[in-house]
Amino acid sequence: MRITSSIEYATRLMIALGREHGKAPVSAERLAESNSVPTDYVSQILVKLRRAGIVKSRRGSAGGYALSRPPAEVTLGQVVRAVDRGVLEDVCGKYDAGAKNCHHQEACAISPVWSRLGAVITEYLESVTVAALLQGDH
Amino acid sequence: MRITSSIEYATRLMIALGREHGKAPVSAERLAESNSVPTDYVSQILVKLRRAGIVKSRRGSAGGYALSRPPAEVTLGQVVRAVDRGVLEDVCGKYDAGAKNCHHQEACAISPVWSRLGAVITEYLESVTVAALLQGDH
């Protein structure tokens, strides 16, 4: 349970793009350089953000990336989900193969706890917007 | 960011040991069988729980493991910390090698967010005790 490099990188990129919101798109190369993200790694992260609908891209000269929504409408939760796996990911399913929610016990005591933990994490991440990060509100 | 098998296993073991609190110690083998934890893996998890002071062990025949505190005084946070790495783990330090808290920027906007996320997670995990899991309070 930790913050991966991808999450860190994605967050930096979002802040950088947030600063340029409304202006011309920024190339992947410039984003990589100015945010200390490995040059050839930045594309992979950006494509995930694009597939999640958070950023949009334009090819060709004068192309690059830009936010598809205003910074105030982009949350950290959206960013994290775009580049990272979930918190839960079938933990309880491993308890007994084929079982849903540990049904081999009358009542699984654990499953609801991980669900609530996931909810707690999501709730916090959704409460932080890129706009807030730009303004230092936190 | 996910719940690992070790965390799941450790939690199951704590519940099992919580049920036996006050009675005779339970052997690793029995714990493994009755909780669907791989037999040879259970020792590694138990030793971490012991080093964290959560369980105590006794060797020899009629030996085994037992909680070192009542279930109500053991939190999920203690268990998770015993078997897993932290949430943060120097993420921001990677931003610029040698820099503390992204000091190459006047004010790092990201670092405080991960700190608060860690606090939110810890707060929830600390609020859940083994006793609560035994009673189904959650």
Added chain:
DNA sequence: TCATTCTTGACTGAAAATGTCATGTATGCT
């Protein structure tokens, strides 16, 4: 002494994280 059980560390295989690279495709400019 002997069976039981924990202790420790080494070892292995699989999966995930982290990058790198090469090839292809779209766009704008001249």
Added chain:
DNA sequence: AGCATACATGACATTTTCAGTCAAGAATGA
């Protein structure tokens, strides 16, 4: 049209972590 720019995609390599196995040793009780 032709060219440089820049994204798109997938393959590949490396490192780290996770998950699990195994074996030799030490302590304990009968």
